[in-house]
Amino acid sequence: MSKYEPLWKHLQANESETLKLTYDDIKAVLGFDIDxxxxxxxxxxxxxxxxxxxxxxxxxxxxxxxEEQL
Known part of the structure; x- marks a missing residue:
């Protein structure tokens, strides 16, 4: 499991076409800063x-x- 999997699952649950997350938003999901x-x-x-x-x-x-689904 990737350390970023919680972020990917967060995106998947959101279902928005485009989503802009601040570094602080990402830290809140992951529990650590991106590097x-x-x-x-x-x-x-x-x-x-x-x-x-x-x-x-x-x-x-x-x-x-x-991503568009085929």
């Missing part, structure tokens, strides 16, 4: 129906987009 390993693990979101869009270091948020 550089997030960049490696972001592809895991696809297993839960989402892809990671923009990661803003300046504004401290991450945008997620729901």
């Amino acid at each position: 550089h390993s997030f960049l490696t693990c972001k592809k895991e979101a696809a297993q839960f129906g989402y892809r990671v869009g923009k990661i803003s270091m300046k504004e401290k948020h991450v945008t997620f987009h729901k």
Whole structure:
């Protein structure tokens, strides 16, 4: 199990087409701050129906987009 799985499950339960979460929102879900390993693990979101869009270091948020189901 990935340390980011609680975040992916949170996205899956939300079902929004686009979801913007602040770093603080993500910390509230995970219980820890995201780090550089997030960049490696972001592809895991696809297993839960989402892809990671923009990661803003300046504004401290991450945008997620729901993947289209075939």
